Each structure stands twice: as C-alpha cells, then as structure tokens.
C-alpha cells in the first residue's frame with residue numbers, strides 16, 4: 001500500500017520524537033526524501049565546494065534523480081518507521097550489545113558497528129534453505145537495504161555456510177499438483193535472486209564452512225566473499241538433474257572463464273576455498289582458527305568508510321550488468337521450472353530424501 005499524505009505528515013512528526021539522534025547520514029537521507037516528496041527532483045543551484053552543509057544537502061537530494069514524489073514519500077515513511085522501531089528497541093536493549101532487529105525462525109539478524117549481519121540459522125539441517133527461509137532472507141535483505149548500516153554480511157551458524165536448497169521443499173505439493181509447485185518455486189526463486197541483484201549496498205559473504213548449490217551460485221552476486229579454509233564450494237546440478245540458478249550461468253564463466261565454470265556447473269566439481277579464491281569466486285581465504293577474528297576486524301574497518309560513497313561506487317560498478325542479470329535470472333528460472341518436473345530431478349530428490357544418496 002502506498003503512503004498517504006497523512007502517513008507522510010505523521011512520519012514528519014515522529015522524526016521530532018526520535019529518542020536517539022539518527023546521525024548525519026540518515027538526517028541527510030530524510031532531508032533528501034522530504035524535498036523530493038514535496039518538490040520533486042532537485043531544483044536548487046549547486047552550492048560552492050566550501051559551503052559544506054548545503055553541498056551535502058544538495059548532493060543527497062540530487063542523488064535521488066527523478067525518483068517519483070510518491071516513491072520518495074513512501075521511502076520517507078518507511079525510513080522513519082524503521083528509525084522509530086530501532087530507537088525503541090535500542091532504548092530497551094543493553095548498550096553496546098548486538099541489537100537483534102526482528103524475529104525470524106531461520107535467521108539471526110543483528111546490527112552493530114554499521115554492519116547488519118544476516119546469519120543462516122538451521123545448523124542441524126546444515127542451513128539448508130527451506131521455503132520459509134527463502135522468504136525470510138528476502139525480508140532481511142530488504143530491511144538491511146533500508147537500515148542505517150553501511151554494509152551487510154551474510155554468514156552461516158554452525159559448521160556449514162549452507163547446504164543449499166532444502167530438498168524437502170519439493171515434497172510440499174499444492175492442490176494444483178507438481179506443475180503448480182514448479183511454477184510457484186520458479187516465481188519465488190526469481191524474486192529471491194532479484195533481491196540479491198538489486199541489493200544497493202556492499203554485500204559481503206562470510207563463508208564459514210561448506211557451501212552447496214544456491215548458496216554458492218548467489219556468491220557471484222556478492223561484492224566480496226571471505227572464506228574459511230574449511231569452506232568448500234559445490235554446485236552438483238547435474239547430479240541432481242538440475243541446471244544453474246542464481247545467475248551463475250552468466251557470472252561464473254565471467255568470473256572464472258567458461259572452462260572452469262563448466263567443471264563446476266556441469267560436472268559438479270567441488271572446489272576448496274583456495275581453489276575458489278584462485279578462480280576469483282572468493283576474495284580471500286583465512287585459516288579457520290583465526291577466520292572470525294580477522295574477517296570481523298576487517299569488516300568493522302570497512303564499515304566506517306563513507307556510506308554514500310560506497311553505495312554509489314557499487315551502483316557504478318553494477319549498473320551496466322543489472323539488466324543482463326535480471327534477464328539471466330528469468331531465463332534460468334524458466335529452465336528450472338521444467339527441470340524440476342524431469343525424471344532425472346525427481347529421482348535424485350527421492351534418492352536423497354529416502355536416504356539412499358548424499359553428495
């Protein structure tokens with residue numbers, strides 16, 4: 001539902017009642033959205049370089065380009081509402097403690113030091129991604145894209161980063177039958193991958209252990225990937241009667257060259273962390289014993305870099321690819337919709353679920 005004029009005015013009043021100063025970055029964002037919602041695209045002459053405050057305001061407003069007034073109004077209302085709820089929860093929480101933002105069944109999401117951390121939390125299932133977990137990851141990423149953190153990190157709880165799609169997802173057949181299930185799954189998968197393609201701030205994967213299937217393919221859509229030397233990278237699509245998703249049919253050949261991508265995506269070769277790093281899928285590998293300490297020290301330093309600059313740099317780096325990635329995603333999902341109905345895929349899934357096979 002779109003925000004009404006009343007919602008907008010209520011939000012303006014709520015800003016005055018915030019218990020915690022939201023900081024200059026957020027204040028500038030609020031200012032820009034307010035101006036865009038009330039006056040449209042930036043119409044002020046550009047202030048001189050030494051007029052720091054007005055220049056910062058002008059930059060923030062001008063960065064919104066031709067964003068429609070209604071969208072700016074909605075974004076303003078959403079931003080104020082996220083600030084109001086976070087200022088309430090932080091005033092109740094312990095100072096300095098990790099602030100949990102929202103209850104999820106399969107994730108732990110916290111924000112601290114300018115970093116929102118989204119942790120897969122189904123360790124007894126090796127963080128396999130259930131249908132509900134796909135939805136939760138999309139919600140968490142959308143919330144992180146609007147919160148005041150500078151970077152977003154995805155990681156796993158336990159020994160696995162994630163064992164990929166929960167193969168039991170395909171056992172929950174709706175009244176429309178398996179064709180309907182395949183159709184619904186393709187729609188959900190497309191939305192899921194689109195959320196990664198469109199994610200606006202630096203998105204970092206902290207790969208704490210083995211990664212399988214969709215948890216590997218989506219890494220090609222992250223901005224940096226740090227891995228423990230215990231991590232492995234496995235896309236056994238042919239073994240499962242499947243085909244690539246997560247835009248890997250495009251990103252992997254681009255990252256590692258078509259010959260190496262073939263070994264992973266068609267022959268299901270499992271890579272060690274060092275091999276994945278040599279092939280450009282992983283940014284850097286750390287010994288498992290010091291992994292968490294080294295990675296988080298580094299991420300905390302990165303999170304202090306100027307927020308707008310990082311966002312804009314990401315936009316510049318990714319802009320040219322976005323349309324292509326959305327098209328690749330649509331094509332991969334449409335191919336998979338048919339693959340899920342194939343004997344090859346159904347047999348492989350049944351073999352796993354009846355405990356006759358493992359990777």
Ligand SMILES: CCCCC/C=C/CC(=O)SCCNC(=O)CCNC(=O)[C@H](O)C(C)(C)COP(=O)(O)OP(=O)(O)OC[C@H]1O[C@@H](n2cnc3c(N)ncnc32)[C@H](O)[C@@H]1OP(=O)(O)O
Nearest residue numbers: 124125126128163164165166167168185189213214358359
């Ligand atoms: C729905 C729309 C979107 C679709 C998008 C498509 C994506 C494609 C993919 O992601 S393909 C990859 C799919 N993943 C797999 O094939 C992995 C299957 N799992 C395994 O082979 C093994 O479990 C293992 C190698 C990951 C780990 O083996 P290990 O022996 O160390 O541990 P267990 O097998 O005992 O695992 C503990 C319990 O967790 C269950 N489990 C693990 N992974 C999955 C999974 N992906 N799906 C469902 N269940 C999983 C496992 O069965 C154990 O359960 P149990 O304790 O009840 O036996």
